[in-house]
Amino acid sequence: MPNTPDRPRRVRVQRDGPLLVEGPVEVVGENGEVTVSTRFMVAVCTCRRSRIFPWCDTSHRRRGPRPGEGDAS
Template identity: 60%
Template sequence: MSEFRTVRVVAGGPILVEGPVKIETPDGRVVESSRFMVAICACRRSKNYPLCDTSHRKARRSVERPK
């Protein structure tokens, strides 16, 4: 059996997966990344979905700012 890959869920952020990875989306699209660590979007706000583009940071900041 192969070694386990590390997957880390970041509170309020992405899911970090040790790469390289091949991601299959619900619509059948396949996204590949050869990076050593890949951030997968968990908030679905990314313009580069399923990969994270840090859109979760902008959304969180706008909610936290006092009016």
């Protein structure tokens, strides 16, 4: 379903996880490359560890935080 002023696109933010976006979506990368998904919901990688970036492949679950991330205790 396309987004409209009456039904805006929904984006779910998760701590330590991807952004969940109601699809279909187009993601424009830093280099201007456009990646398209027609799925009803997509997970957009925010940790940049995914092998299928910009889509999440759950790599954030398998690895600990990057140096400088997470709790300093």
